Amino acid sequence: KNQVEQSPQSLIILEGKNCTLQCNYTVSPFSNLRWYKQDTGRGPVSLTIMTFSENTKSNGRYTATLDADTKQSSLHITASQLSDSASYICVLSGGSYIPTFGRGTSLIVHP
Amino acid sequence: DAGVIQSPRHEVTEMGQEVTLRCKPISGHNSLFWYRQTMMRGLELLIYFNNNVPIDDSGMPEDRFSAKMPNASFSTLKIQPSEPRDSAVYFCASSLGDGSSYEQYFGPGTRLTVT
Numbered sequence: 001k002n003q004v005e006q007s008p009q010s011l012i013i014l015e016g017k018n019c020t021l022q023c024n025y026t027v028s029p030f031s032n033l034r035w036y037k038q039d040t041g042r043g044p045v046s047l048t049i050m051t052f053s054e055n056t057k058s059n060g061r062y063t064a065t066l067d068a069d070t071k072q073s074s075l076h077i078t079a080s081q082l083s084d085s086a087s088y089i090c091v092l093s094g095g096s097y098i099p100t101f102g103r104g105t106s107l108i109v110h111p
Numbered sequence: 112d113a114g115v116i117q118s119p120r121h122e123v124t125e126m127g128q129e130v131t132l133r134c135k136p137i138s139g140h141n142s143l144f145w146y147r148q149t150m151m152r153g154l155e156l157l158i159y160f161n162n163n164v165p166i167d168d169s170g171m172p173e174d175r176f177s178a179k180m181p182n183a184s185f186s187t188l189k190i191q192p193s194e195p196r197d198s199a200v201y202f203c204a205s206s207l208g209d210g211s212s213y214e215q216y217f218g219p220g221t222r223l224t225v226t
Binding site for chain 2: 043046093102104
């Protein structure tokens with residue numbers, strides 16, 4: 001069964017600090033991996049997308065990495081801001097037309 | 112474009128009542144997805160439409176749930192009769208193609224509370 005596991009489940013950091021969120025997956029075959037940001041009370045919004053052949057993708061202060069050999073991805077947030085407080089969801093798309101969602105990491109940034 | 116539009120944003124109903132959630136996808140998108148999100152289970156796909164035709168409804172929990180897409184600009188998700196365990200946030204998403212190759216754009220969700 002295709003699975004996407006995210007860690008930690010929740011994280012609290014101080015404004016200005018960096019953090020890294022993890023995503024381990026068993027989806028196979030694998031076509032692309034997305035990270036979504038979901039603000040409280042809103043729908044998820046795409047941050048980055050990487051294909052199998054890419055190993056890093058940046059979007060401003062967000063940098064996603066992918067290691068297809070170990071089936072791991074990470075999302076690194078640099079110089080965190082209060083607006084980064086949200087849930088971050090890792091999503092894998094394999095051979096099926098239906099993506100597999102992780103349960104997300106809840107990030108809280110304190111001033 | 113206004114993005115994916117969902118209504119209502121909040122719905123509170125009593126157990127046993129019928130609930131209808133509505134979705135207007137982004138114009139030009141030919142795929143539409145209904146999801147349910149809870150703290151315990153995260154996002155779960157309920158049903159996927161392509162060109163207004165239901166392709167996969169294996170995620171629909173039981174016969175109390177039904178979904179329709181009468182045209183390219185409108186879809187409904189109906190729960191009848193509703194139960195307290197149906198309480199969740201229901202998202203509609205649309206994309207230019209299938210959910211694997213194309214990005215899905217999510218609506219703001221409908222928060223359903225069944226008492």
